[in-house]
Amino acid sequence: MKKLVMNILLIVIFFVLQTTVFSRLSIVGVVPSLMVVLIAVTGFMQGDKPALIMGFVCGLLLDLFTFRILGMQALILCLIGFVTGQFHNTFYPEDFKLPLLVITGSDLAYSLMMYFFAYLFRARFHFGYYFLNICLPELVYTLFVALLIYPGFLLLYRFVIKGRVKEA
Secondary structure (H helix, E strand, O other): OHHHHHHHHHHHHHHHHHHHHHHHOOEOOEOOOHHHHHHHHHHHHHOHHHHHHHHHHHHHHHHHHHOOOOOHHHHHHHHHHHHHHOOHHHOOOOOOHHHHHHHHHHHHHHHHHHHHHHHHHHOOOOHHHHHHHHHHHHHHHHHHHHHHHHHHHHHHHHHHHOOOOOOO
């Protein structure tokens, strides 16, 4: 029950942060993908099923409130949640490299799938422009934000999921 409440609160907090606060803190029109970070960390810490469900809910929220093709982001974020959940068995709280690598790969996959579904289907073939001006800056910004918030996720993981603050 604690995990469910925590996950719902995280979805609401990250959705509000991504759509309000960070949209005002955009750098050259680029906003970090906080929902991708949330789903990747959830998959990494809790497994594929919670991340799959969280990916669907986050994607549906983004689809409804950003007026994209309904279901596109839900499908993409579900897939990202399932794939990142496969790394659950290799989760060690002390290791920062693998989670950041998973977040980087997730954001890159999200950006490429968004290009494929949102731009390529509309005959916009400027992949080089999209990759250099949208994908890479978003990746760097998302990774920077992930570096700042990942320790908070670890604390939450130890406190809520494991039921203790310090490792035994």
